[in-house]
Amino acid sequence: MTFSKKLLPFIFLSLLHLIGLFLDNSSIDMITKPLLMPSLLFYFLGTTKKSPLNRYISIALIFSFLGDTLLMFVGENDLFFLAGLVGFLIAHIIYIIINMSAKNVYEKGLKPQWQDIFFVIYGLFMFTFIKNGLGEMYFPALIYTVIICLMAITARKRWGKSDSESFWLVMLGASFFVVSDSLLAVNKFVGEFDMSGPAIMITYLLAQFLLVEGYKRFVERLS
Secondary structure, eight states: OOOOGGGHHHHHHHHHHHHHHHTTOHHHHHHHHHHHHHHHHHHHHHHSOOOHHHHHHHHHHHHHHHHHHHHTTTTTOTHHHHHHHHHHHHHHHHHHHHHHHSSOTTOOSOOOOGGGHHHHHHHHHHHHHHGGGTGGGHHHHHHHHHHHHHHHHHHHTTTTTSOHHHHHHHHHHHHHHHHHHHHHHHHHHTOOOTTHHHHHHHHHHHHHHHHHHHHHHHHHHHO
16 A cells, blocks of 8 residues: 555544544534545545546545534534434445445345344444433434444445455444444433543544545455
8 A cells, every 4th residue: 555645634634633632622623523524535536546436435425524514513402413413324325335336246135144143233232222311312323223233234245245455444444433333322322431532533533544445445456
């Protein structure tokens, strides 16, 4: 892998954002958070050859940007949390479509496999853990849990259908996304915990970068 200078804005903004979280500086948070996904999109589009998948990856990052931005205003109205959730829900659905496209053309659909059980069990455990604090968010949270677990399952189903490097990058990215969203859900619906902001954002930023880098490698192998 050759390092591209076009990745520097994302790295700089990510580090600055995390510093703001560690320092509990809301001004840095408000300035940097809306720029994180656009800077990652800048890196992806500026370093990746054109392919049909590029549009989908771009759309996923745009909806992630909307999710990031809307969640910044949760303190003003809880509807912003629901709106942010919808943004990330759409992003995950796009990632599912990408995962199912980045496979052998002869294997379609979501054929159940025994390896899927890990994410099914994890999803059931996590939802059971947070459900008492959900209130009116019960059904939106249930739908979101199903979708993010499905995103991780479809990432795993890329095994043997893409090159090893792309598979592991996407698989790690999907796993970090599950962890990040789990931390967010626990912090929101069970109880706030120390260093929740940095923990959520570190895993989230790793997730998005690894997913994008994994898909980038896949596109390059197709060229």
